[in-house]
Amino acid sequence: MSELAALIKSMIADEGPMTVERYMEMALTxxxxxxxxxxxxFGAAGDFTTAPEISQMFGELxxxxxxxxxxxxxxxxxxxxxxxxxxxxxxxxxxxxxxxxAPEFRAALDVTLIEASPTLAEIQHETLLTAGAPIAWASSLxxxxxxxxxxxxxxxxxxxxxxxxxxxxxxxxERVVWVDKAGRLAFAPGRQPExxxxxxxxxxxxxxxxxxxxxxxxxxxxxxxxxxxxxxxIDYGHGxxxxxxxxxxxxxxxxxxxxxEPGECDITAHVDFAAMARSARAAGAAxxxxxxxxxxxxxxxxxxxxxxxxxxxPDRAIEFEAARRRLVGKEVGEMGAxxxxxxxxxxxxxxxxxxxxxxxx
Ligand code: SAH
Numbered sequence: 591m592s593e594l595a596a597l598i599k600s601m602i603a604d605e606g607p608m609t610v611e612r613y614m615e616m617a618l619t620x621x622x623x624x625x626x627x628x629x630x631x632f633g634a635a636g637d638f639t640t641a642p643e644i645s646q647m648f649g650e651l652x653x654x655x656x657x658x659x660x661x662x663x664x665x666x667x668x669x670x671x672x673x674x675x676x677x678x679x680x681x682x683x684x685x686x687x688x689x690x691x692a693p694e695f696r697a698a699l700d701v702t703l704i705e706a707s708p709t710l711a712e713i714q715h716e717t718l719l720t721a722g723a724p725i726a727w728a729s730s731l732x733x734x735x736x737x738x739x740x741x742x743x744x745x746x747x748x749x750x751x752x753x754x755x756x757x758x759x760x761x762x763x764e765r766v767v768w769v770d771k772a773g774r775l776a777f778a779p780g781r782q783p784e785x786x787x788x789x790x791x792x793x794x795x796x797x798x799x800x801x802x803x804x805x806x807x808x809x810x811x812x813x814x815x816x817x818x819x820x821x822x823x824i825d826y827g828h829g830x831x832x833x834x835x836x837x838x839x840x841x842x843x844x845x846x847x848x849x850x851e852p853g854e855c856d857i858t859a860h861v862d863f864a865a866m867a868r869s870a871r872a873a874g875a876a877x878x879x880x881x882x883x884x885x886x887x888x889x890x891x892x893x894x895x896x897x898x899x900x901x902x903x904p905d906r907a908i909e910f911e912a913a914r915r916r917l918v919g920k921e922v923g924e925m926g927a928x929x930x931x932x933x934x935x936x937x938x939x940x941x942x943x944x945x946x947x948x949x950x951x
Contacts, residue, residue: 594623594853607766614751617852626707642681645913649684657692667698670739675746679714686721701725741821748858750802757791775849796835804869811873820935827861836860870934878933878945884918884926889944
């Protein structure tokens, strides 16, 4: 049993069942035993692989996208360039390298990385030692420097804890984690009904809400309205709000039971982009997308970039083409349709590159 499982069981013994939200939060970011807090989870040797770890093209294109967005903003100097949940720092490193072809943009950059994990912050520090830009770390949006900004977040929202409500005996009840008769962690509907949820549902249906995501969207959108700029979110999830349990745990590139070894596996939930967009709009920001990651990357030039890399290093052409396909392809096992891109922006800005198709909904 993981140390965190033992801790959670003793908390349940003392205080009663724990909400799924609290469980997910502890599993990921408990200061001592949380999954992200003391490990490097990425890559073939780790638990999962993200787009910037698949190919340098991903961060490079986002760097160039940011340079174009900065020009659209009227070239503010300094530009706060802020990333949520930067992992190993790979995306930022690739973005800053690609931005060398836009020297004025690069010179305007003041970078802040928002990271909860001291271990990952240390790895980011090493990755970015030679990046040649001023970089600071923060643990929340509130700690970041004020002013016009571009925010980037890849696979960050899916790590924010969700609340779940389960339809049980004709009522919605908050889903909780308790200890069953065999001494294992198990899900159950909470005792008290939650009459504030009005949705129709059948026995066993599950509704998810991400309060931390809503708070972040509202706070971020308010800042963009006041101080200018935009935020790019890329994540896996659904465009329209729907019913269902999307809580998923991954360890060693395999799906595992989220209750078996909390703290030892990554736990995520699908991002409800429509719900996130509602909170951003409620704060007065414009929202573009969500659009498929594949369409976004194509629009901003991944095909041209892949071709240039293949021409420069023909011996690696197969590798570049495989990475390009994995990022934009829409077949099972590819990321192009599973992942979506969405932008939250100050209303004075036109549609950012890749989103010229218009603001949806
Ligand atoms: N963007 C990176 C990593 C994604 S994993 C990539 O694409 O490779 C999620 C990242 O968010 C990790 O760096 C994790 O430590 C960080 N994180 C998770 N919850 C957080 C929180 N509440 N506040 C700040 N960072 C958080």
